[in-house]
Amino acid sequence: MKINVVKNILDANNRIANDNRAFFDEKKVFVLNLMSSPGAGKTSLVEKTIMALRERFQIGVIEGDIQDSYDAERIAKLDIPVVQINTGGACHLDGNMIKETLPNFDFANLDLLITENVGNLVCPAEFKIGENAKIMILSTPEGADKPAKYPLMFAESSVLLINKIDLAPYVDFNLAKARHDAHAINPELQIFEVSCKDENGLDKWFSWLAQAIEDFQQGGGKG
Amino acid sequence: MHELSLIQSLLTIIEEHAKQHGFNKVNQINLSCGRLSSVEPQALDFAFKALTPSGICAGARLDLTILPMKIHCFACNQEYESKGTNPTTCPHCRGDQVMVTSGWQELQLLELDVD
Numbered sequence: 389m390k391i392n393v394v395k396n397i398l399d400a401n402n403r404i405a406n407d408n409r410a411f412f413d414e415k416k417v418f419v420l421n422l423m424s425s426p427g428a429g430k431t432s433l434v435e436k437t438i439m440a441l442r443e444r445f446q447i448g449v450i451e452g453d454i455q456d457s458y459d460a461e462r463i464a465k466l467d468i469p470v471v472q473i474n475t476g477g478a479c480h481l482d483g484n485m486i487k488e489t490l491p492n493f494d495f496a497n498l499d500l501l502i503t504e505n506v507g508n509l510v511c512p513a514e515f516k517i518g519e520n521a522k523i524m525i526l527s528t529p530e531g532a533d534k535p536a537k538y539p540l541m542f543a544e545s546s547v548l549l550i551n552k553i554d555l556a557p558y559v560d561f562n563l564a565k566a567r568h569d570a571h572a573i574n575p576e577l578q579i580f581e582v583s584c585k586d587e588n589g590l591d592k593w594f595s596w597l598a599q600a601i602e603d604f605q606q607g608g609g610k611g
Numbered sequence: 612m613h614e615l616s617l618i619q620s621l622l623t624i625i626e627e628h629a630k631q632h633g634f635n636k637v638n639q640i641n642l643s644c645g646r647l648s649s650v651e652p653q654a655l656d657f658a659f660k661a662l663t664p665s666g667i668c669a670g671a672r673l674d675l676t677i678l679p680m681k682i683h684c685f686a687c688n689q690e691y692e693s694k695g696t697n698p699t700t701c702p703h704c705r706g707d708q709v710m711v712t713s714g715w716q717e718l719q720l721l722e723l724d725v726d
Binding site: 389390391392393394395396397398399400401478479480482510511513514515536538539540543568569572573575 | 613615616617620621623624628632634642647648649680682698699707709710711714715717718719720721722723724725726
């Protein structure tokens with residue numbers, strides 16, 4: 389006997405992510421889903437973003453890693469509320485993992501929740517968590533061929549930060565190719581060239597984020 | 612290994628249908644996904660076998676159709692399917708002003724063959 393089904397396998401996750409989104413809308417909390425390969429500079433970007441915007445916005449952080457709490461300790465040193473999720477082998481965060489962290493935050497005193505996903509250029513792009521925007525980092529030593537090789541994350545993201553731009557001349561990073569291929573996959577992708585080390589270019593990212601949070605909070609909570 | 616999460620979700624959906632339709636053996640599962648959805652067929656198969664040592668899906672065949680990645684070329688206005696080589700160069704005119712228009716469909720369960 390044949391049974392016609394036609395159902396998205398990720399429906400269950402999408403439902404939970406939508407519940408999370410409705411909760412964040414009600415609390416007027418802007419949520420980032422930050423994704424990249426391991427070592428591209430996610431935690432450094434989170435640190436710099438906190439330092440730049442902490443006077444204007446109240447910030448919380450969720451750190452996702454397969455194991456260890458090293459990243460969460462780095463954030464806790466900045467006196468910012470942080471929750472570490474250890475996925476225990478899973479290569480991505482999903483809606484349910486985020487839902488389970490929610491009781492740990494005081495949402496009345498929060499404007500921005502930065503979720504640092506597991507370092508992985510593939511799987512995190514598939515699982516919504518209830519974010520307003522997916523942000524990704526590509527660091528120059530990884531090579532400019534990554535948009536063509538791992539297109540889904542570039543397609544799903546609102547912002548691409550090309551990090552370690554100070555290293556570009558030493559690692560033969562073809563910036564024009566990276567920009568071109570990323571825009572072929574996602575014409576609306578915002579691209580910022582930055583260095584978390586010497587802080588070049590970060591001001592444009594901070595302005596984008598501050599504007600996005602303000603637009604969201606003034607827009608009646610719709611992301 | 613997000614294939615494990617995908618198979619877990621798939622099994623949950625199949626169990627719901629088993630209750631609804633009253634079947635207790637699945638012979639074949641037809642799935643589809645876009646080329647860009649980053650689903651790896653071999654990893655999917657491995658995850659399926661690992662998670663179904665027994666139960667209604669044990670021994671069932673997974674049939675995955677991968678829908679092609681389609682790209683529009685602004686230079687010659689033709690649409691082409693990427694065969695895995697550099698997708699951002701048009702095979703007709705070698706133009707590089709292109710846009711990916713299809714291929715990110717997420718994994719879908721289409722049809723079950725059951726007893």
